[in-house]
Amino acid sequence: MSPTPGKGKRRQPPPRRTKNSTRIFYLALAVIAVAGVGALTWMSRRPAETFASPVDSTLPKVQSNGYVMGSATAPLEVIEFGDFECPSCERFASLTEPDVRSRLIDKGVIRMRWIDFPLSMHRNTWPASRAAACADEQGKFWQMHDALFQTQDQWNGEATSNPNPFFKKLAGQIGLNQQQFDQCVDTKKMQAKVQAHEQLAIGQRIQATPSFIIGGKIVEGPRPYDEFKSLVDSALAKSGSPIATAGTKAPAKPTTKTRSSR
Amino acid sequence: MLMALIALIGVFVSLYLTLYKLGYIGTLVCGTGACETVQLSRWGDFLGLPVAAWGAGYYLLVFVLCVGGSQERYELSRGLSLAILLVTGWGVLFTAWLTYLELFRIHAICRWCVGSASMVVMLFALAVWDWAGG
Numbered sequence: 001m002s003p004t005p006g007k008g009k010r011r012q013p014p015p016r017r018t019k020n021s022t023r024i025f026y027l028a029l030a031v032i033a034v035a036g037v038g039a040l041t042w043m044s045r046r047p048a049e050t051f052a053s054p055v056d057s058t059l060p061k062v063q064s065n066g067y068v069m070g071s072a073t074a075p076l077e078v079i080e081f082g083d084f085e086c087p088s089c090e091r092f093a094s095l096t097e098p099d100v101r102s103r104l105i106d107k108g109v110i111r112m113r114w115i116d117f118p119l120s121m122h123r124n125t126w127p128a129s130r131a132a133a134c135a136d137e138q139g140k141f142w143q144m145h146d147a148l149f150q151t152q153d154q155w156n157g158e159a160t161s162n163p164n165p166f167f168k169k170l171a172g173q174i175g176l177n178q179q180q181f182d183q184c185v186d187t188k189k190m191q192a193k194v195q196a197h198e199q200l201a202i203g204q205r206i207q208a209t210p211s212f213i214i215g216g217k218i219v220e221g222p223r224p225y226d227e228f229k230s231l232v233d234s235a236l237a238k239s240g241s242p243i244a245t246a247g248t249k250a251p252a253k254p255t256t257k258t259r260s261s262r
Numbered sequence: 263m264l265m266a267l268i269a270l271i272g273v274f275v276s277l278y279l280t281l282y283k284l285g286y287i288g289t290l291v292c293g294t295g296a297c298e299t300v301q302l303s304r305w306g307d308f309l310g311l312p313v314a315a316w317g318a319g320y321y322l323l324v325f326v327l328c329v330g331g332s333q334e335r336y337e338l339s340r341g342l343s344l345a346i347l348l349v350t351g352w353g354v355l356f357t358a359w360l361t362y363l364e365l366f367r368i369h370a371i372c373r374w375c376v377g378s379a380s381m382v383v384m385l386f387a388l389a390v391w392d393w394a395g396g
Contacts, residue, residue, distance in 0.1 A: 036273070
């Protein structure tokens with residue numbers, strides 16, 4: 001009697017494998033491995049330009065919205081559409097943005113504009129955007145921006161369903177007028193402003209966060225600094241700007257961190 | 263043997279998504295853009311690592327087990343068949359959770375994820391067939 005499949009201790013021995021089938025198996029494995037490694041290598045070495053898509057020129061330009069860091073005379077404006085609760089935005093803010101600020105913004109090469117794009121999948125991103133807008137009311141948007149990303153895991157939708165007390169604590173830590181901030185947050189004073197930013201992002205057909213508009217191209221994802229800089233260089237070259245971003249040749253423009261918001 | 267081939271394809275698909283998530287690869291070849299939405303959502307990470315990296319680990323484990331199982335000395339091993347069945351079964355459960363998130367929380371479908379889900383189901387089906395003595 002043959003053993004019941006799945007219950008017996010040993011199975012029927014399978015038909016003996018031929019040398020040929022083993023050879024084909026290893027050949028197939030080798031083909032997949034070579035194709036896979038080749039494809040990954042090719043994709044990772046594509047120049048940064050190839051993954052930027054052009055901005056639809058028929059769409060209205062993004063002007064005088066959001067929050068700006070950098071010199072008003074910088075030859076290039078980079079626009080970030082971001083979501084405070086998005087982990088990839090946090091990754092960009094933590095890993096790439098410090099270099100962007102010190103090497104590009106502080107040196108007057110670019111200025112950066114943040115536009116809120118709170119995604120519906122993130123439970124606490126709207127309160128976070130409102131809190132940042134309330135901080136901006138007191139001239140401290142970027143301090144709140146940084147504090148929100150540094151503490152994202154403590155107030156995100158997985159950590160709490162009521163993040164406002166945490167935001168109020170952050171406001172105290174970055175030196176905001178507590179009463180003014182609390183009132184702003186509690187009354188959702190900045191709701192319309194954040195909604196306007198969201199509509200702007202939708203109008204630009206932004207599909208993911210973070211997304212950047214760099215010289216007429218939309219770039220998605222938390223790009224590492226080298227790629228980001230190469231996109232900036234390319235945009236500057238196309239605009240005919242004489243500014244060099246490499247090494248020490250960066251212009252010694254005054255570091256004027258202007259902030260404006262409307 | 264077929265399982266090892268599928269698992270190896272899965273390793274490369276997961277590595278592709280992991281490298282994208284870590285910023286080494288530009289726009290995902292996706293067609294609709296929903297891949298970016300899924301990958302950049304807050305469910306794109308699990309226990310501090312990109313979900314795709316967990317997927318790469320999963321496929322690599324299945325690949326190693328299946329290549330081991332294809333060696334003559336382990337061909338009849340019930341223990342190895344059971345291990346493959348358990349690992350691929352866990353893969354199906356995890357994939358079901360991820361698909362739920364795509365459909366009902368993120369409201370976007372990533373074609374790469376659908377491809378991976380198909381491979382995970384195929385691996386489990388083959389593991390069941392192998393366990394049943396196929």
